[in-house]
Amino acid sequence: MFANKAPVAECFLSVLKCWRIYQPNVINLENLDITDDHVEDLCKFLKNKNMIKRLNLRKNFISNKGAITLSQWIQHGDKTLTHLDIERNYIGDDGGVALLECLEANYRVISLQLKYGNPISDKLALVLDRELKANMQALEYEKSHKRIDKTARFQQTDRGPDYIRCAIKMTELRNILHLSLPDNMLKIEEAEMFS
Secondary structure (H helix, E strand, O other): OOOOOOOOHHHHHHHHHHHHHHOOOEEEOOOOOOEHHHHHHHHHHHOOOOOOOEEEOOOOEOEHHHHHHHHHHHHHHOOOOOEEEOOOOEOOHHHHHHHHHHHHHOOOOOEEEOOOOOOOOHHHHHHHHHHHHHHHHHHHHHHHOOOOOOOOOOOOOOOOHHHHHHHHHHHHOOOOOOOOOOOOOOOHHHHHHHO
């Protein structure tokens, strides 16, 4: 944890070297003048280290470029992050879409603070919330079935589109061999939500 407005941005590479030794599982860089270039350095440092569970980058100068860098790191270089706070930056719909793709590709991230103070559309914010809900449902399922048998059947009946989306998200753990939706009463919007 750094003092508010500490000159972390000026000596960011030195901070990364300290973390190499310390290996924190929470990084709080709130309100420390962090830019897209700092995010790029941070993601390069964290790639394949799998040590961070919570990352707070709120109240900085991160734009779509930084959000895209974060989403690529989460998708391809991390397996532990669960909470990401990037509110009050300069992230628009392009960065939001990249983060949405990241959420769709895994179910580990269960908290994404993005909507407040970033110029993203209400429609995108709603889709991000829906994806986070699916992530939480998938994680709950995994916790309730500690030993996952990859050949076992995963069934959800009469639970609605949110549970179908959760089931499809679980393909990270399983392969869908058969999907049957007989006599469903899904609306077009609901079907599009999990397609």
